[in-house]
Amino acid sequence: MLKKSKWIWGSVAAVALVGLLAFFMFRGESGDEPRYLEIRAERGTISSTVATTGVVEPKNRLKIQSSIGGRVEEILVVEGQHVKKGEVLALLSSTERAALLDAARLQGKSEEAYWKKVYKETAIVAPLDGQVIVRSIDPGQAVTASDSLFVLSDYLIVKAYVDETDIGKVKVGQKAVIGLDAYPDIRVNGVVEHIYFESHLQNNVNIYNVDVIPERIPDVFRSGMSANINIVAAEKRQTLLLPIVALQNRNGKMVVMQKKRDAGQGVRYRVVKTGLQDEQHVEILEGLQDNAVVLLPDTTFVLPKKNGGANPFVPQRSRVKP
Secondary structure: OHHHHHHHHHHHHHHHHHHHHHHHHHHHHHOOOOOOOEEEEEEEEEEEEEEEEEEEOOOEEEEEEEEOOOOEEOOOOOOEEOOOOOOOOEEEEEHHHHHHHHHHHOOOHHHHHHHHOOOOOOOEEOOOOOEEEEEEOOOOOEEEEHHHHHHHHEEEEEEEEEOOOHHHOOOOOOEEEEEEEOOOOOOOEEEEEEEOOOOEEEOEEEEEEEEEEEOOOOOOOOOOEEEEEEEEEEEEEEEEEEHHHEEEOOOOOEEEEOOOOOOOOOEEEOOOOEEEEOOOOOEEEEEOOOEEEEEEEOOOOOOOOOOOOOOOOOOOOOOOOO
């Protein structure tokens, strides 16, 4: 008898708990007014950018060849080294000098030394200030007048590939931010120096090359690296901004929600004129003043709608198919 009594009281408590939960959930679905968050329009900086990809490459890539055929005697530079115009990069013996020295070496060191002093090497000099980005030779190697000995770069730039739909937004002198796929944490500021006049077809899209000059060249920059470039097409400072989520499109017009001016509950929609937009904010040109309060739906706790889902605590009636 005692066990039966405990079972009955336990069942009553369970039914009461379910009923209480159902009461509060249904009351929340049918009786509560929508809740809103309040935010204010504030002034700040916003920019419109053209995002694209590109590659790091030399501004001027100069291949250095020898004027004679012969043998490499000495190399005086290494890859990555910065050189000045007129600096000696390597020393070569012409074919005749190499043959003469080989013959003199067989006659003794003094004979070889004499001909080395009389018959000087040919110097390969840098024609400009730059960086050695390729060294194609080793000491003792035989070369011809058509062989490439070194490749010099005056300085590295980034060549951006801009779609024809965006090229109208790009202008010489605009600022840009450069990132490298290999070093995602590095960001370098740059400026648009040149926009090419001829396009090329890439994946059935017309692409224009745009030269972006970095303000500085980090040591990790290498010719051929893939880059991500954001070109700042427009920028405004101290302009009125709102989060993008605060705006709605109603009947072809951009509107924001505000409290009704009277004491009654509800919201009103105010038409605004927008300007620049980035990933998070939009510029408000007309329709709001500084510190104007706008409303956002508070979706922190949203219960399922009756037409979108059933209350899990309430038994469902079986539906009869027509």
